[in-house]
Amino acid sequence: MQKITQQEMILSSLQEAKKLEKGLISKIKTSKGAVVDSSIRALLERVEIMSKNHNKDIEKAEKELNIPSVVKKNVSQDSLDILQDILKNLVNLQAFYNETVVNIPNPYVRQLFTQMRDDVMRFISLLQIEIEALESRPSIPNNKVLKRPGMS
Template identity: 40%
Template structure:
């Protein structure tokens, strides 16, 4: 996995936290309406309020630190985040196939799983190469300074 800057880590953390908090909030409120026990419903509603508070805190902090201005101009962080997420999933899948190749004795199935594992490795390599290419793009030059006087 590529090393991310602190700004990129914060950006990714905020995005993931907001998604998870929203999911929690939605589930808590939905389940609170389905459960007949008022005490349990109250606890779930409170959990939903806490999730909302967390989402508000993330939004406020995002504005305060002006996170969009910290993102590098030479790449799309969203694209990198998505690609790195896919790499993680493909690695999980490759590990899954590898673990099962060891346990399954049927030669036909083992051959198929081996092929799948090898194809996943190719995908990992392609994605990692593209991620490295995106990250190594030169940044835009905003100003050109001359070393000679009068220019």
């Protein structure tokens, strides 16, 4: 069974954090124009600055750790990473639809979101099956040889 290394887990987590932070920045930029209250606008600007600083910190960590050069790159692992990222997004989407269905009084919208949630659940199951299949395949040996650090 192919396992994800610590470096791969760290790289994936840093990439996901960067994506979420950029999404937050984008949301704030599109929302600031609709806010009239100056104190709320100032709060949004502070959150935006925080998020931009987080992105800088993430980029700094990626450079310092130099993880991409250490992470093994083979087709099945790349596919596995992609499927796992999409699976996370689908699980978040399913949670959103579950929460929203409970709070929406309109029967049409509730039925629409229920159907969407069910669709998402089907794809979650399909992705989980595919991930399981990829994890159980033998991995391709990494052809890159890493030098051992010098002993003093």
